[in-house]
Amino acid sequence: MIPNLVEFWEMIWPNLGRGLIVTLKLSAGALLIGLLIGLPTSLLRVYGTRGMRAAATAFVDIIRGTPQLVQLFFIYYGLADAGLNAILVNLGFPNGFLVLEPMVAAYVALGVNSGAYQAEYFRGAIQAVGSGQLTAARALGMTRLQAILHIVLPQALRLAVAPWSNEAAYMVKYTSVVSLIAVSDLFGEARRIMSRHYNQMLMLPLVGLVYLAIVLLITWLMQHVEKRVAIPGVEVEAQRA
Amino acid sequence: MTDQTPEAPIVRIRDLHKRYGDLDVLRGVSLDVTRGEVVVIIGPSGTGKSTLLRCINQLTRPDSGRVWLDGVEVTAPECNLNEVRAEVGMVFQDFNLFNHLTAIKNVAIGPIRVLHMDRAQALELARYELERVGLAGKADAYPGQLSGGQKQRVAIARALAMKPKVMLFDEPTSALDPELIGEVLEVMKKLAQEHMTMLVVTHEMGFAREVANRIVFMEGGNIVEEGPPAQLFYAAQHPRTAEFLGKIADLYGDEQGSSG
Ligand SMILES: Nc1ncnc2c1ncn2[C@@H]1O[C@H](COP(=O)(O)OP(=O)(O)O)[C@@H](O)[C@H]1O
Numbered sequence: 040m041i042p043n044l045v046e047f048w049e050m051i052w053p054n055l056g057r058g059l060i061v062t063l064k065l066s067a068g069a070l071l072i073g074l075l076i077g078l079p080t081s082l083l084r085v086y087g088t089r090g091m092r093a094a095a096t097a098f099v100d101i102i103r104g105t106p107q108l109v110q111l112f113f114i115y116y117g118l119a120d121a122g123l124n125a126i127l128v129n130l131g132f133p134n135g136f137l138v139l140e141p142m143v144a145a146y147v148a149l150g151v152n153s154g155a156y157q158a159e160y161f162r163g164a165i166q167a168v169g170s171g172q173l174t175a176a177r178a179l180g181m182t183r184l185q186a187i188l189h190i191v192l193p194q195a196l197r198l199a200v201a202p203w204s205n206e207a208a209y210m211v212k213y214t215s216v217v218s219l220i221a222v223s224d225l226f227g228e229a230r231r232i233m234s235r236h237y238n239q240m241l242m243l244p245l246v247g248l249v250y251l252a253i254v255l256l257i258t259w260l261m262q263h264v265e266k267r268v269a270i271p272g273v274e275v276e277a278q279r280a
Numbered sequence: 281m282t283d284q285t286p287e288a289p290i291v292r293i294r295d296l297h298k299r300y301g302d303l304d305v306l307r308g309v310s311l312d313v314t315r316g317e318v319v320v321i322i323g324p325s326g327t328g329k330s331t332l333l334r335c336i337n338q339l340t341r342p343d344s345g346r347v348w349l350d351g352v353e354v355t356a357p358e359c360n361l362n363e364v365r366a367e368v369g370m371v372f373q374d375f376n377l378f379n380h381l382t383a384i385k386n387v388a389i390g391p392i393r394v395l396h397m398d399r400a401q402a403l404e405l406a407r408y409e410l411e412r413v414g415l416a417g418k419a420d421a422y423p424g425q426l427s428g429g430q431k432q433r434v435a436i437a438r439a440l441a442m443k444p445k446v447m448l449f450d451e452p453t454s455a456l457d458p459e460l461i462g463e464v465l466e467v468m469k470k471l472a473q474e475h476m477t478m479l480v481v482t483h484e485m486g487f488a489r490e491v492a493n494r495i496v497f498m499e500g501g502n503i504v505e506e507g508p509p510a511q512l513f514y515a516a517q518h519p520r521t522a523e524f525l526g527k528i529a530d531l532y533g534d535e536q537g538s539s540g
């Protein structure tokens with residue numbers, strides 16, 4: 040039994056390892072895309088004109104209100120629609136412009152989805168900083184942009200570390216949906232092995248443990264980040280209040 | 281004892297109106313403040329005192345009326361408000377210190393970002409301003425590590441570092457524990473002795489009596505009465521003034537006898 044297991048491990052390890060790397064790349068990429076979408080969206084939601092606020096709110100509500108799997112399928116299968124492609128070709132776009140590679144569709148779908156959630160985390164953090172400090176900065180003669188950049192954001196980003204680390208941990212697990220559009224991520228590789236060897240009772244706990252290990256590692260890392268960026272005296276003040 | 285000088289007023293306010301929805305907050309306020317003068321504004325809450333101060337540095341835009349600062353009309357549409365605000369110091373009831381910055385950086389950030397002062401020079405200036413408010417030893421403390429009185433003194437230093445032409449104080453001691461009020465009033469008194477032009481909204485009648493050149497009593501968006509402390513405290517022309525001062529004495533205690 041034991042030698043068998045070792046042999047089996049040696050057989051599946053290269054595939055699982057490749058899948059793990061895909062999962063990590065996808066998680067990191069989607070989190071980054073989400074950050075690039077989420078932070079500006081949150082700023083528009085708090086500081087934008089009426090129209091900007093409405094647009095940002097609509098984006099966040101639509102993404103958060105629909106299943107991630109529907110979004111993924113929409114990006115991968117929906118955008119590849121033949122009729123849509125014909126229209127785009129007529130408009131001068133190259134043929135198959137929105138027919139995305141599975142990996143590209145995965146980055147887009149997970150990134151956009153994360154963007155909406157991150158926008159909410161950042162919005163909460165910005166609002167937690169409060170308007171008093173912004174007013175004080177304006178009273179010194181800072182422009183609105185200076186006040187946001189130098190006063191509000193440095194504090195909001197610190198406050199966002201805790202929810203952001205949750206988002207990172209969720210993301211690693213959420214990426215497993217991409218095996219449904221034929222991306223060979225960790226779960227995709229595990230499914231392939233299972234379909235060949237019928238060993239779900241081994242593979243599912245094993246792959247679950249790998250996800251768990253990554254999540255614990257991220258949580259641990261982010262706790263260190265949180266401590267590092269903490270503002271002295273702020274916890275003390277929060278306890279007093 | 282006279283507050284009449286031939287000089288043009290440093291703050292000139294004419295017929296200021298402001299309403300929020302159905303609420304008439306300012307109903308035609310006019311006021312001149314001379315260079316070096318300390319004007320204390322008193323009045324019931326909700327009377328438009330904060331709104332009046334915020335109209336001076338245009339944190340609030342009035343609906344009509346005009347405001348000049350040192351001869352420059354700040355209510356003119358072409359006026360650069362950031363430049364105006366850089367010349368007007370403001371101290372808030374809730375301090376509004378920048379929580380992620382140490383005391384010295386709270387004071388230095390205005391000169392660095394707004395006046396584009398060299399970093400080292402700004403920190404040196406900040407150290408000097410902290411010393412002026414008696415907080416040289418707290419330069420590297422964060423706001424969360426300071427008492428309310430210390431926070432407010434840092435906030436005063438932050439405003440002073442911009443070398444303002446006028447200082448606006450909006451109930452600077454109202455959020456403080458009673459035992460911390462004195463240290464803030466001391467700093468303000470010192471500023472007055474150094475001839476800083478100051479507009480102070482406060483309920484601290486001891487301070488008003490001792491430091492103000494003029495007291496302005498506001499009610500319902502109007503200036504009801506103004507004059508030197510002696511007039512308002514002992515010879516008020518308007519019954520509402522006497523009534524309000526009586527109420528304040530009951531509420532906050534008459535501090536006439538205190539050493540102040
Ligand atoms: N931004 C605002 N929006 C709506 N109402 C306001 C706003 N600012 C002040 N007010 C109202 O205007 C009135 C006067 O306010 P304020 O100038 O702060 O009075 P004071 O400082 O004398 O207490 C209050 O009733 C207040 O609620």
Ligand SMILES: [Mg+2]
Pocket residue numbers: 329330331450451
């Ligand atoms: Mg007020």
